[in-house]
Amino acid sequence: MKPLTVIHSRTACLPFENIDTDRIIPARFLTTTSRAGLGRHAFNDWRYREDGSDNPDFPLNRPEAAGCRILVAGRNFGCGSSREHAPWALLDFGIEAVISSEIADIFRSNALKNGLLTIVVAEDEHRQLLADPGIELVIDIGAGTISRPDGAVIHFDLDRFARHCLLNGVDQLGFLLEAEPEISTWEQQHATHSTSMESAT
Amino acid sequence: MSARTIIDKIWDAHVVRAETADTPGILYVDLHLIHEVTTPQAFSELHARGLKVRCPQRVLATLDHSTPTSPPDADGKRHYVSAEAESQVARLEQNCREFGIALNGWDSDHRGIVHVIGPELGATQPGMTIVCGDSHTATHGAFGALAFGIGTTEVGHVLATQCLLQRKPKTMAIHVEGRLRPGVGAKDLILHIIGRIGVGGGTGHVIEYRGSAIEALSMEQRMTVCNMSIEAGARAGLIAPDQTTFDWLKGRPRAPRGAAWDSAVEAWRQLRSDRDAVYDAEFHFDAGSIGPTISYGTHPGMVTPIAAQIPAPRNAQESKALAYMQFDGGQALTGQKVDVVFVGSCTNSRLSDLREAAAVLRGRQVAASVRMLIVPGSVLIKREAEAEGLDRVFRDAGAEWREAGCSMCIGMNGDIARPGQLVVSTSNRNFEGRQGPGVRTVLASPRVAAAAAVAGTIVDPDTIEERAA
Numbered sequence A: 001m002k003p004l005t006v007i008h009s010r011t012a013c014l015p016f017e018n019i020d021t022d023r024i025i026p027a028r029f030l031t032t033t034s035r036a037g038l039g040r041h042a043f044n045d046w047r048y049r050e051d052g053s054d055n056p057d058f059p060l061n062r063p064e065a066a067g068c069r070i071l072v073a074g075r076n077f078g079c080g081s082s083r084e085h086a087p088w089a090l091l092d093f094g095i096e097a098v099i100s101s102e103i104a105d106i107f108r109s110n111a112l113k114n115g116l117l118t119i120v121v122a123e124d125e126h127r128q129l130l131a132d133p134g135i136e137l138v139i140d141i142g143a144g145t146i147s148r149p150d151g152a153v154i155h156f157d158l159d160r161f162a163r164h165c166l167l168n169g170v171d172q173l174g175f176l177l178e179a180e181p182e183i184s185t186w187e188q189q190h191a192t193h194s195t196s197m198e199s200a201t
Numbered sequence B: 001m002s003a004r005t006i007i008d009k010i011w012d013a014h015v016v017r018a019e020t021a022d023t024p025g026i027l028y029v030d031l032h033l034i035h036e037v038t039t040p041q042a043f044s045e046l047h048a049r050g051l052k053v054r055c056p057q058r059v060l061a062t063l064d065h066s067t068p069t070s071p072p073d074a075d076g077k078r079h080y081v082s083a084e085a086e087s088q089v090a091r092l093e094q095n096c097r098e099f100g101i102a103l104n105g106w107d108s109d110h111r112g113i114v115h116v117i118g119p120e121l122g123a124t125q126p127g128m129t130i131v132c133g134d135s136h137t138a139t140h141g142a143f144g145a146l147a148f149g150i151g152t153t154e155v156g157h158v159l160a161t162q163c164l165l166q167r168k169p170k171t172m173a174i175h176v177e178g179r180l181r182p183g184v185g186a187k188d189l190i191l192h193i194i195g196r197i198g199v200g201g202g203t204g205h206v207i208e209y210r211g212s213a214i215e216a217l218s219m220e221q222r223m224t225v226c227n228m229s230i231e232a233g234a235r236a237g238l239i240a241p242d243q244t245t246f247d248w249l250k251g252r253p254r255a256p257r258g259a260a261w262d263s264a265v266e267a268w269r270q271l272r273s274d275r276d277a278v279y280d281a282e283f284h285f286d287a288g289s290i291g292p293t294i295s296y297g298t299h300p301g302m303v304t305p306i307a308a309q310i311p312a313p314r315n316a317q318e319s320k321a322l323a324y325m326q327f328d329g330g331q332a333l334t335g336q337k338v339d340v341v342f343v344g345s346c347t348n349s350r351l352s353d354l355r356e357a358a359a360v361l362r363g364r365q366v367a368a369s370v371r372m373l374i375v376p377g378s379v380l381i382k383r384e385a386e387a388e389g390l391d392r393v394f395r396d397a398g399a400e401w402r403e404a405g406c407s408m409c410i411g412m413n414g415d416i417a418r419p420g421q422l423v424v425s426t427s428n429r430n431f432e433g434r435q436g437p438g439v440r441t442v443l444a445s446p447r448v449a450a451a452a453a454v455a456g457t458i459v460d461p462d463t464i465e466e467r468a469a
């Protein structure tokens, strides 16, 4: 994972609540065994018309949304399925940060593990951002700030470990693997725990 | 020690390293369920780093999402929806061979939906931490386990280390007192609950369902309730284990035996939440006030009693949902023409669900305009249903009796409806396009679904039973 410190981009907005991961990437594209190339299907059934052409009404298809790396979305973004294909698709599509007033747990966890920043802001700040698509924002991950063009600054909270991993491109599996001695000790101390599993047929 | 909830107790018992402000805790995982869709990239990661699977005996693998539900040809050839789906299944078969994981594959009696086979094998046990790259892992909470969905990167973490990096979630108690009315089941109850607390209401929480109405539920019904916890935004939902749980588990292939069984039960009895335990949030419901409940919108929080009118949209979101569903506020749901009925999924594909559907279908016909698919949750359930003659009831009624799998719940295997069709489904998600592009989904219990198949329209099952009587 490459380090991510500052994101400077215009915003694209999807002002809909409860955008589920089936919306972000429909299930029929999950038969892949790789993580590459899913951006083509990001928001597939919104983005394309039945004949495969671009749907001009979809906000991210508008010319002014091209190249935007910050997505502002309605409340409870990423609800539903745990598919990590959702953040993979968004990243491959070019999104580096998602801002909402509420972001579903599993999506957020998946996103942060892949270097896709998720930011939860207060309702009124959220409303303002949604009402103003295309504004230029600067997100400073270290400082935990979003700077608006009018000079206003929104502060956001981010789990400290997630922040550390984003800023330094830390690989969390490596972190866990280093805990191997502790895991082994724990297993020995809880040996009875596993008896029923070991008698598995 | 201060009073603890069952959630605290299970959590505390699995902490390998405690969390700090700077780092999440390390949580040990007792049972890891895997299937073909959310694992290939995790195994690739292990490959790339030259890692082994740390505890293959703690991994339970099966094939369910991309698998065809039509029977194979005489020569054994299976009709996959695409070469990609077939190679995804082949990839899991290969990964299991290579990493030493026993696979409940095509030749196993226990192949089936991952959340159906875990309990069926007795692999799901009280007090365990259970994870799967699938959000409906909460199903296993019915046994008093802390069970939740994870992403593919985390699947790799668990394969390699048997652990996860986690921060402790908040706790929520949902109390349901009283008795469910006759003909009202677990699906009605959980749809009603989600309608009340909302699809984001449980975010950040693990739910404990409790109260006299919950204690009165069978294990199958408890699984239906816990299964849909994620639909309220909660990562997990569970029910304290009791005699119902122990009776159900005893003698299952992976359940402890003999003296080990007795000591396990003794330990499991200690899991109940302490009397004075405090939850971060609480909700109260009266079971007796709930009737047959179905969804009318495009998320599982948009629900209504079946006999009620479709609520008028309160905002632009709801208007958009109703437009997609081709419904109008104030309209009755009963009488809406139905094209497809699906009985199946990890929510409602167990033997009791099939019996519930069969009770409605026995001696009746599926309406000529309706296609009805009945998909058992596992190979074993299929056999058990056939031993009882349920397959005959379904076939005689004109329904399709299929092979086990996820099928139309997610439509990855090609079992989908056509754009604009209305599906009454016993599954858990009515998202736009979940059962095929443009398909409209109404979530319901097996009883309501079977009644709709017979009537050809959404119908209150109470009225259809009266008609026959």
Ligand code: SF4
Pocket (backbone or CB within 6 Å): B064, B065, B113, B114, B115, B134, B136, B345, B346, B347, B405, B406, B409, B410, B427, B428
């Ligand atoms: S039946 Fe549906 S919800 Fe359950 S595991 Fe399969 S796809 Fe997921």
